[in-house]
Amino acid sequence: MMFDIQLMGLLNATLQAGTLLFIAALGELITEKSGILNLGVEGMISIGAVTGFMVAVNTGNLFLSVLIGVFSASLFASLHAFVTVILKQDQTVSGLILTILGLSLSALLGKKYVGKKLPVKIESLIEIDEPSNIFEVLISQNYIFYLGIFLMVATAFVLKKTMFGRRLEAVGEDSRAADSMGLNVNKTQFIATCVGGGFSGLAGVYLTLSYVPYWTDNMTSGRGWIALALVIFGGWKPYRTAVGALLFGFLEALVPRLQTYGFELSPYLVKITPYAITIIILIVLTIYKGGRTGAPSNIGIPFFRENR
Amino acid sequence: MNQIILEAKNISKSFGKTQALKNVDFYLNKAQIHGLLGENGAGKSSLMNILSGIYQPEGGSIYIEGEKVKKLNPDLAARFGIGMVHQEFRLINNFSIKDNLTLSKSNIYKANFEEAFEKYSEIFSLSAKSSILINELSVGEKQKIEIIKLIFNDNNIMLLDEPTAVLTPQETNQLKISLKKLSSEDDKTIVLITHKLKEIQEFTESIFVLKDGVMVAKDLKTQNVTNNDLVTLMMGEIKISKIRKDNLKGTNKLEVKNIFFENSHSNVPTLENISLTVQSGEVLGIAGVSGNGQVELANIISGIERDYKGKVIVNGKNISNQGVRARKNLNLSYIPENRLGVGLAPGVSIIDNSAVKDYFKSRLGPHLSRNKMLDYLDLLIKQFSIKAPDPKAEVSTLSGGNMQKLLMGRELISNPEVIIAAQPTRGLDISAVEALHELIIKQRDNGAAVMLVSEDLDELFKLSDRIIVLYEGQIVKEFQIDEADIESVGLAMAGSVE
Amino acid sequence: MNKYLISKKIVINDLSTFYSFLIGLSIGITIGSIILLVQGQNPIEVFSLMLRLSVGSIKSLSSSLNKATPLILAGLGISIINSVKLWNIGAEGQIFMGGIALNFIYISYQIPNSKLSIILLLLTAFVGGSICILLPALAKVLFGVNEIITTLLFNYIIIGFTVYLVNGPWKDPNSLNFPAATYVGKEVYLPTVFGRLSYGFIICILCTAGVHYLKEKSVFGYELRISGGSALTAIYAGINAKQKAFIALLIGGGLAGLAGGIELLSQTHRVSTGLSQGFGYTAIIVAAITGMRPLGIFLVGSLFGALTIGGTVIQTMGVSSYIADVIQATTLFGALISQFFFTYKIKEVTNDV
Incomplete structure (x- = not known):
């Protein structure tokens, strides 16, 4: 019985950690599908986290907090979209600057909010203190968890089954061909980048309004980078990314529990494993699938319309 | 009387100092196939790019169905039903045929896709299913999809840029039948851009001829003109120089023995038992539709491809196991088919590119002498009359002709013993072609052994002493030049040897 | 539209x-x-204070240049790698790895002569950086695995490894609150030229000149440019493009490792998670923004060093x-x-x- 509760606790923590990573990764997946690489996930999550927290502290209105968090991260991502999509500058460089700017700007914005108490918190669907079976764990999750599942199904459906999604992928696969089909490459990429930012913002709001929940500098602590790794792990597919999120989330949840379970394994080394696994998967896929890792063909390459 | 669906009046366009189009008039009769004839560089592509909204003309006006159109851009052109098939396809490789045909905003067969696809598959005798991915198709099939894509996008004016360049004679014939059906049954207005007279005669009803940016003939009725008329119009007074074939041949300089080669990505043999010799003072032409092993053969001889079975012998010396550098030292030069990308590195400066063959001669230990490189470039520029703006400028800012002169100059200045030249004049204007042909002949007369790979039969017949035809990696036929004729070489290229 | x-x-x-x-x-x-x-x-007040405390005196100027050193070195490495049109997002990890390798050799072997010891340790740091990029480099040249992703992921592996070391095997028992390795001895501290300016900055100047020469004037740089322009042209020219790319990657990683070594011997004097404060990431941007020119990296890197010092000191103003x-x-x-x-x-x- 005790063991069950512990196990369920681990599962619960896995789902919570995984949800955060998954939502950010899903957003990045959408952005990358359009051919834009945005390395600024860490910065975008930060912006979403701090703005959501600020609104929550000041208004106590959860819905508004989530909305503002998502919107500001999306607006922040539009900076990357402007620089890379409209001005055709290097995506790697712009993404890295976005990270630095996001982290420092959110620290400045949130300076007065460090240590502040939240008047509200994102609730669970059903409150169960110590869930004792899988069913109880699954129904006692945070609302954001169910939203994440909905977003996963919706994203997979939109990308594969709708005209909008197929066109988005077309732009990311071959922007010149997409252009010749009359699709607006710039607009598509701009939208995809902002949507990706919005997802990161949602992950950020979840971080400060439920997962942790408080605000402090650099509290994203590398989760944005994990999200980037997850997209690769998931082969740019929503469902496989979700599996990856569970694995990465599991490891995050496992680390603080290792000692209580009596394992000699260093928690710090366990934390490295997802990255190592991702690298191995990437290499194996590249070798055995002839480079077909699932990455959009046009990723990172700016689109120019031929003209004189 | 014919209804005029599109009319361009007084169109002018210049790029920098060169005027590509001078007050050109052009019009299209509804539901006819038109030929736009002209040498490379005559302005055909510029005119087509203006009609599809990609380039903006400096002067002139465009009328579509009688109405004047201002600010024609690609989106607007598409809305007016003007579509173009470019030489490089605009298809998404990882997507299915269906996706490629239906994702466009202007797709008109949303509801009845299968029905329409079946109809046009039949017209184009295309057997692939709509769920097949583009990268599983052959070049010919991809082109069919490109043309069908125009139909699906409701393009009633179809501009086809050199569509037969990648096709076998048989596929070309098939295309002719399909296009005629499109114009007669679907009322499509078609423009065939080409410099091949035979196709103009067979495909079209009406001919326009561009020469040096001027429209020298308008709406000629095909049945009323002869090939000779067209040649005179297209080329003016310039006569193609006849090449002397009284060259003295000497010893075997290049011998290739029993080459077998398999591409690592497939287990279909790319080259099967290839043996050939080239003597000094001789030009051996290699004919074949692209993709039949020519590139691989040239790469094997030049040392780029090392993983093959068989022997390569230069001047009696077996060099099968030697690398590119060692072969260069035996004075073997290779002018690759891919001018920008293999012969020259895009994104790298002109001066750096000029040194690719001999840069290790400008070195002093680890130091690279920039002055020596500059002297060498100057020499190339003078000797081969290359027009290059600034040594530091990217090589891709040069015109195609000047790029090729830089490349060939670099490879030929050392008077090589063996020259492998692949498609040396593709896509160049006639004056550049003449100059480059002279370069090759000069080397031949100096005693070089030349292996010329080309898809241009006119070029092969003009320069070669012998012609070998490659088909699916095998030598299917060898001709002495005086006993060869275009028809039998063409048939051999398509794999039919009697 | x-x-x-x-x-x-x-x-x-x-x-x-x-x-x-x-x-x-x-x-x-x-x-x-x-x-x-x-x-x-008052911005003018703040900025003039920043200016004064970052470049206003020998002491502050030398602090700024010390701060700039790892940034410039890592930037130079990125610029060499970019000659073959490849990216190294892993400089951050390589900086840590440089420090780790150095510390490993330091605690494992005793070298009596301290000058020789410093040189050997810095070489070790260089090698450490190279080792850190070895797998991404091999994966790239052998299988064509995207180096942006692998080098990026390696940052987390190396930083995670650092956390493991400073909390585990290398943990300094005297450092209670902040997990860090034991300090290295004073005999291997990098000496100063004047003020606080470490000899690391002199190494940095030499490296700038060296990388400039290598990129612009040497046969190797030429071969890198051709390989980067088109791998097919390189093969055609008889240049082993993969080998050149591989060497460039190792040198680039090595320079970042050297940055870590210098930072350790001149500033932090021990391995900790504070060995690099995002230098590796900022270096990428500095290199890119200067068009990968070594001299530009040197200048902008120096400026950013001053800006960072300025940023630290204004904290005293609240x-x-x-x-x-x-x-x-x-x-x-x-x-x-x-x-x-x-x-x-x-x-x-x-x-x-």
């Missing part, structure tokens, strides 16, 4: 990267001022040090944006005749 078309200019002003950096800097300072004003501070980061980031964005106008021409689509 698309009313404007853009295309690359054929001739790009050589100094354009410099101009766009200046424009970026003024944008950064403007935005920084606005933020300061909003926070009720101004958040993050303001310096915001200025850096907005400067970089500003430079990136203005670079666009130097490299591209914009044309309105018109056909009015």
Whole structure:
């Protein structure tokens, strides 16, 4: 019985950690599908986290907090979209600057909010203190968890089954061909980048309004980078990314529990494993699938319309 | 009387100092196939790019169905039903045929896709299913999809840029039948851009001829003109120089023995038992539709491809196991088919590119002498009359002709013993072609052994002493030049040897 | 829909990267001022203090240049790797690995002569950086695995490994609150030239000159340029493009490792998670924003070193040090944006005749 509760606790923590990573990764997946690489996930999550927290502290209105968090991260991502999509500058460089700017700007914005108490918190669907079976764990999750599942199904459906999604992928696969089909490459990429930012913002709001929940500098602590790794792990597919999120989330949840379970394994080394696994998967896929890792063909390459 | 669906009046366009189009008039009769004839560089592509909204003309006006159109851009052109098939396809490789045909905003067969696809598959005798991915198709099939894509996008004016360049004679014939059906049954207005007279005669009803940016003939009725008329119009007074074939041949300089080669990505043999010799003072032409092993053969001889079975012998010396550098030292030069990308590195400066063959001669230990490189470039520029703006400028800012002169100059200045030249004049204007042909002949007369790979039969017949035809990696036929004729070489290229 | 078309200019002003950096800097300072004003501070006061405390005296100037050293070295490494048109996002991890390798050799072997010992340790740091990029480099040249992703992921592996070391095997029992390895002995501290200026900065100057030579004047640099322009051209020219790329990657990683070694021997004197404060990431941007030119990296790197020192000291005024980061980031964005106008021409689509 005790063991069950512990196990369920681990599962619960896995789902919570995984949800955060998954939502950010899903957003990045959408952005990358359009051919834009945005390395600024860490910065975008930060912006979403701090703005959501600020609104929550000041208004106590959860819905508004989530909305503002998502919107500001999306607006922040539009900076990357402007620089890379409209001005055709290097995506790697712009993404890295976005990270630095996001982290420092959110620290400045949130300076007065460090240590502040939240008047509200994102609730669970059903409150169960110590869930004792899988069913109880699954129904006692945070609302954001169910939203994440909905977003996963919706994203997979939109990308594969709708005209909008197929066109988005077309732009990311071959922007010149997409252009010749009359699709607006710039607009598509701009939208995809902002949507990706919005997802990161949602992950950020979840971080400060439920997962942790408080605000402090650099509290994203590398989760944005994990999200980037997850997209690769998931082969740019929503469902496989979700599996990856569970694995990465599991490891995050496992680390603080290792000692209580009596394992000699260093928690710090366990934390490295997802990255190592991702690298191995990437290499194996590249070798055995002839480079077909699932990455959009046009990723990172700016689109120019031929003209004189 | 014919209804005029599109009319361009007084169109002018210049790029920098060169005027590509001078007050050109052009019009299209509804539901006819038109030929736009002209040498490379005559302005055909510029005119087509203006009609599809990609380039903006400096002067002139465009009328579509009688109405004047201002600010024609690609989106607007598409809305007016003007579509173009470019030489490089605009298809998404990882997507299915269906996706490629239906994702466009202007797709008109949303509801009845299968029905329409079946109809046009039949017209184009295309057997692939709509769920097949583009990268599983052959070049010919991809082109069919490109043309069908125009139909699906409701393009009633179809501009086809050199569509037969990648096709076998048989596929070309098939295309002719399909296009005629499109114009007669679907009322499509078609423009065939080409410099091949035979196709103009067979495909079209009406001919326009561009020469040096001027429209020298308008709406000629095909049945009323002869090939000779067209040649005179297209080329003016310039006569193609006849090449002397009284060259003295000497010893075997290049011998290739029993080459077998398999591409690592497939287990279909790319080259099967290839043996050939080239003597000094001789030009051996290699004919074949692209993709039949020519590139691989040239790469094997030049040392780029090392993983093959068989022997390569230069001047009696077996060099099968030697690398590119060692072969260069035996004075073997290779002018690759891919001018920008293999012969020259895009994104790298002109001066750096000029040194690719001999840069290790400008070195002093680890130091690279920039002055020596500059002297060498100057020499190339003078000797081969290359027009290059600034040594530091990217090589891709040069015109195609000047790029090729830089490349060939670099490879030929050392008077090589063996020259492998692949498609040396593709896509160049006639004056550049003449100059480059002279370069090759000069080397031949100096005693070089030349292996010329080309898809241009006119070029092969003009320069070669012998012609070998490659088909699916095998030598299917060898001709002495005086006993060869275009028809039998063409048939051999398509794999039919009697 | 698309009313404007853009295309690359054929001739790009050589100094354009410099101009766009200046424009970026003024944008950064403007935005920084606005933020300061909003926070009720006098920007002129803050900036003059920053200026004084970062370059106003020998002491502060030397601190700034010490701060710039790892940034410049890592940037130089990135610039060499970019000669073959590859990216190294892993400089951050390589900096740590340089420190780790150095410390490993330091605790494992005793070298009596301290000068020799310092040289050997710095070489070890270089090798450590190279080892850190070895797997991404091999994966790239052998199988074509995207190096952006692998080098990026390696950062987390190495930083995670660092955390493991300083909490586990290397943990200094005397350092209670902050997990860190034991300090290295004073005999291997890098000596100073004057003020606080470490000899690390001299190494940095030498490396700048060396990388400039290697890239612009040497046969190796030429072969890298051709390989980067087109791998097929390189093969055609008899250049082993993969081998050159591999060597470039190892040198680039090594320079970042050296940065870590110098930082350890001159500043932190021990391995900890504070060995690099994002130098590896900032270096990428500095290198990119200067068009990968070694001299530009040196200048902008020095400036950013001063800005970081300035940012740290203004904390005493109650101004958040993050303001310096915001200025850096907005400067970089500003430079990136203005670079666009130097490299591209914009044309309105018109056909009015």
